[in-house]
Amino acid sequence: MADEDREHTPRVNSARLADFIGKTIRLPCKVLKVDGERLTVEAADGGQVAVNATPNADVSDTFIEVIGKVNSPSSIQMLASISMGSDLDMKLVNDTIELIHDRRFYNRMF
Structure with a gap:
């Protein structure tokens, strides 16, 4: 796959979801509630996000990273997830x- 064919998947918090509607992102989060294939998660900035999970998604850990398409400023369609264990410093995340998205650094990284 050529580099130009790869989709950039930036890490975001709930406040930044509105900037990425229709795009694929990564959302580090804490799982608050699992209701079938619907998850309620808390993003690193404390905002709650609804996630439409993939069938049989592994959400057994407290913290996961959701890779998915942003449907709205408060919902994501999961494409995949990565388990991140039961202890994660969400303030540091x-x-x-926020540093990644700072205009002083963003264009240098992406």
Whole structure:
């Protein structure tokens, strides 16, 4: 696959979802509620997001990273998920996300 064919999947928090509607993102989050294939998660900035999970998604850990398409400023269609264990410093994750999206650095990284 050529580099130009790869889709950039930035890490975001709930406040940044509105900037990525229709795009694929990565959302580090804490699983709050599992209701069948619907998840309620808490993003690194504390905002709640609804996630339409893939069938048989593994959400057994407290923290996961959702890779998915943004449907709206508060919902994502999961494409995949990555388990991140039961102990994650969400303040540090959010600070990192904010630095990534800072205009001083964003164009240098992406």
